Structure formats: structure tokens, C-alpha cells
């Protein structure tokens with residue numbers, strides 16, 4: 001693709017400076033919505049574009065906005081910039097290098113639901129980005145793009161940055177809201193859904209950074225233009241974070257529906273030292289493993305096609321695993337992540353991740369028997385569909401899928417066999 | 420007497436202004452970040468001050484400190500050297516990097532260096548998987564990423580911090 005839509009800073013130097021951003025059409029979309037569009041029109045535009053949430057679930061953005069009731073006020077919009085899924089580093093690049101397009105997107109979403117105060121929730125480790133965003137917001141206030149009675153209309157808007165402090169679970173939208181409210185970052189029971197009772201019990205829209213960054217170009221160029229990229233059901237471009245056993249890891253902005261092969265071999269430069277590819281995780285550590293067959297490599301990376309492989313596209317964090325990787329090692333790593341990040345609120349997840357980690361440690365230490373491998377499978381299966389939030393379910397995905405597809409990797413470690 | 424409020428009146432006013440006045444509790448995380456900056460950890464006095472500002476109990480503040488990994492309730496190394504050894508980084512040599520770094524420094528993970536300046540810690544994904552090995556330095560109220568690291572470049576980063584700390588000490592005397 002010749003021109004970037006989200007990673008535009010790769011085409012335009014210094015795009016993180018307001019002057020440069022303005023020269024390149026910046027905040028024209030913002031001015032357009034505030035001065036000439038009804039909120040309902042904007043929601044319809046988002047629906048027509050077919051934009052789906054980039055934070056993992058792929059939920060249609062326009063539809064999400066339309067759930068916000070107009071008889072309960074105030075409304076809030078929260079940008080989810082927690083980005084903590086292992087293998088994901090796309091929102092970081094957007095905020096570091098194209099921060100105004102992200103902020104403009106957050107502002108447009110705020111207008112769509114008539115929020116007057118919106119928040120960006122950044123993981124605490126993005127400290128430098130938080131400092132920078134605060135400066136950018138101050139510049140926008142000074143330039144009259146944020147504040148009271150914008151463009152002499154009745155609409156007023158302020159943005160605030162809220163820094164997390166190290167907790168993956170705060171990426172889960174209701175845990176995130178708890179965290180802003182100054183509580184432990186633990187998921188809420190649903191219903192009620194955030195669209196009705198979210199931040200401070202008010203109607204709230206939560207959108208991912210990349211989702212929001214799509215909005216200014218959609219407003220400027222229209223829904224039909226947006227649909228020129230991607231597939232019928234997964235329109236638009238996506239930033240794919242490529243990592244693991246690959247020569248050129250990094251972010252790649254590609255139309256949804258691009259095959260894995262193109263990302264991994266053509267753009268990513270293939271596998272180091274010419275080794276054979278073994279498996280792919282398409283959604284970071286939360287993924288079910290995809291066996292890297294020829295057919296899998298030719299699969300288009302869109303929500304539907306990846307689901308047909310028994311996996312999920314999630315936030316499109318593509319981790320490549322080659323023949324040198326033992327899947328029991330991999331499962332041990334991901335399980336320790338989820339055990340560490342489990343918020344402890346519900347028993348199946350808290351205890352299940354503990355036991356899975358315990359058994360996997362024993363397997364990796366060479367002190368397990370084949371029975372332990374069966375036990376691991378049983379523990380993981382028993383957790384499924386019993387957890388309060390998706391984290392518990394995520395933790396079982398790499399374990400169950402690696403046992404189903406690469407059981408021999410585990411059996412190779414049992415009965416005292418060490419590497 | 421609220422020491423935190425006396426020390427950072429403008430900062431605290433700005434923090435409180437970000438949230439609706441009836442939800443002061445929302446300020447607890449930014450206040451913890453602010454309070455931690457100088458001594459490098461959350462003192463019991465700071466917890467009490469924050470509880471008072473937010474209108475919650477000290478126990479509630481304490482449980483928040485315990486929940487989030489970037490808050491420390493003990494002084495343990497002025498600079499937390501937090502190496503990511505999560506799976507994508509481990510696929511690119513992070514475990515080996517951590518082991519060698521500890522060997523060269525003569526410390527174990529979680530144990531501060533003899534001068535009390537550094538503590539090496541293992542952390543989960545920091546959204547820098549494509550630039551492994553990497554670590555972040557958390558201390559002095561700042562947090563900075565160091566990516567594409569080798570053990571030698573990492574030791575140079577620590578040397579620079581050591582010098583910075585020494586200069587700051589001289590300034591105090």
C-alpha cells in the first residue's frame with residue numbers, strides 16, 4: 001500500500017507536531033462534525049463504514065455508540081490505551097508518533113455521544129506517552145479545538161489522561177472503569193453494560209486507540225472510501241503487530257483480509273536461519289494456536305476467516321513460532337502471564353491458572369508423568385465457560401490448543417526427560 | 420497536617436480537577452504516582468495523606484498499592500530495572516539477557532545491588548516485543564524504556580544512572 005491511513009507518520013515527518021498535523025488536514029474532520037453534523041448522522045456514518053473495534057472483540061463501533069441512551073446524562077467516552085496483551089505494540093506507535101489523529105478520533109467519538117469529558121486510560125508503563133499526550137491536549141485547548149463552546153457552538157469538550165500502574169486486567173473495559181474510579185481493577189458483573197451504566201454509573205463508550213484513530217479519515221472521506229480496503233465484513237486497514245520467530249518484527253498496516261503468508265514471509269522477512277514455521281498465534285498470548293499449514297498460511301487475516309481456523313484475530317498481534325519452540329515451554333510462559341495477571345476475583349480463574357502453572361512447571365522441570373499432561377488438559381477444560389471475564393478463558397486457549405495440536409511436545413518432557 | 424498537600428499544592432489541585440468533584444476517589448492513582456516519585460516508594464504517611472484527600476480509608480489505599488505492580492510499599496533499590504521476559508521477548512533471547520545481566524552485576528533477580536541503587540526485576544510484556552531484549556527503568560518519578568539491548572548497552576545505562584545519582588548526592592551536600 002502506498003499511503004498509510006493510521007501510521008501516517010511513516011509518510012509524513014514530524015506529524016506529532018500540531019503545525020504539521022494541521023497542514024496535513026488535521027482537525028478538519030473535527031471542525032466538520034462539530035459545526036455541521038448531528039450526532040445521529042455521525043453514528044450512522046460509523047455504522048455505514050462497517051468499522052469494527054480494534055481492541056480485540058471486533059464489535060461494530062457505530063452500533064456500540066447507538067446503545068448510549070439519550071435520557072441519562074452525562075455521557076463519557078474512554079479510550080482504551082492499556083495495551084498489555086503480550087505481542088501487542090500498535091497503540092503505542094500510534095500514540096507516540098501520530099498522537100493528534102488518535103486524539104481527534106477520541107474527540108469525534110465524544111461528539112457522537114455528546115460526552116463533555118472524556119478520558120484516555122494508558123497503562124502506567126506508557127509514562128512518557130502520557131506526559132506527551134498531556135502537552136498535546138494543552139496545545140489543543142490553546143488552539144481552541146478543546147474547551148468551551150467549540151467553534152461558537154454549544155458543544156464543550158475536555159480530555160483527561162489517566163495513568164494505570166501495571167495490571168493487564170485493566171484492559172478489560174469494566175476493570176478499566178473501576179480503575180479510573182480509584183478502585184481495584186477488577187471486572188464488574190454485567191448487566192448493566194457500560195453503555196448504560198459505565199464510568200460513575202453513567203452511560204459510557206469504551207473504544208480502543210486504533211479504533212478511534214480510524215475516525216478522522218472516515219469523517220473526511222466517507223464510508224464508501226473506508227470500505228475500499230479490507231473485506232465485506234471486516235472493512236478497513238488494521239495494524240498488525242508481528243513478533244516472535246521472524247526476521248523483521250514490527251507493526252504493519254495492511255488491509256484486513258491480507259493472508260498470513262504475506263505478513264510473515266513477504267513483509268516480515270520469513271523465519272530466522274531458514275527454520276520451518278510451526279504455529280501462529282494471531283491474538284497475542286490469548287490465542288488458540290494455529291498449526292502453520294499451507295492452508296493456514298493462505299488464510300486471510302480477517303475476523304471471520306481466522307475464526308474459521310478455530311482461533312481469533314483479536315487485536316491482530318501475530319506471534320510466529322518456529323520448529324525450535326517447544327509448545328510446553330510456550331504454554332508455561334503464557335500460563336505464568338495469566339496467573340500473574342489474574343485479578344483473583346473469581347475462583348476458576350484464580351485457582352485454575354495457579355494449577356495449570358504448577359503442572360506446567362513440573363512438566364518443564366522433567367518431573368511429570370503422562371498423567372500430569374492429561375490432568376493439565378482437564379484443569380484447562382474445567383475452567384472454560386466458568387470465568388467471570390474473558391481473561392480466564394484466554395488463559396486456557398494456548399494450553400488447550402497446544403495440547404490438542406502438539407501433545408508430543410509435552411510427552412517429550414515427561415518421565416524425567418529434560419532438554 | 421497533610422504533608423503531601425503541603426508539598427505539591429498545584430499538582431494536587433490539577434489532579435483533582437480532572438475528575439467530577441463528587442468522585443475524589445478517582446484521584447488515588449495519580450496521587451500515588453505523585454507521592455511515589457520522590458522517596459521511590461509509598462510511605463505510610465503518604466498513604467494517610469492520600470486517604471484523607473480522597474476520602475477513603477488507609478486500608479483501601481493500601482490495597483490499591485498492593486494490586487498494581489508499579490507501586491512499591493518498601494524502599495527496594497532506587498531504580499527498578501525491569502526486564503521483560505514475557506513470551507514474545509523470550510523468543511528473542513530475553514531470558515538469556517536477564518541471566519547474563521544478573522551475572523555481570525553479581526545479583527539475583529529481586530535483590531538490590533550492594534549500593535542500594537538498583538534492583539533487577541522480571542516483568543510481563545511492555546509493548547516492545549519487536550525490540551527485545553528490552554527493559555524499563557522506573558525510579559526518580561520517571562519511567563524510561565531501553566530497547567534493542569545487549570548486556571553491554573544495559574550496563575552502560577546503569578553506569579549513567581549511577582553517575583546521575585552521585586551528582587544528585589553531591590548537590591544535596
Ligand SMILES: Cc1cc2nc3c(=O)[nH]c(=O)nc-3n(C[C@H](O)[C@H](O)[C@H](O)COP(=O)(O)O)c2cc1C
Pocket residue numbers: 052053054055056057058059061080081082083084085168169170171172173174206207208209211212389390391
Ligand atoms: C483481559 C482483557 C484485556 C483487554 N485488554 C485490552 C487492551 O489492552 N486494549 C483494548 O483496547 N482492549 C482490551 N480489551 C478489550 C476491551 O474489554 C474492550 O472490548 C475494547 O477496549 C473495546 O474497544 P473497541 O470496541 O474499540 O475494540 C481487553 C479485554 C480483556 C478481557
Ligand code: SF4
Pocket residue numbers: 169186187341342343344345346347349350387388389390391392393
Ligand atoms: S476471570 Fe480471572 S481476571 Fe477475570 S474476573 Fe475472574 S479472576 Fe479476575
Ligand code: FES
Pocket residue numbers: 086087088503504505506507508509543544545546547548549551
Ligand atoms: S513480550 Fe516483552 S515487550 Fe512484549
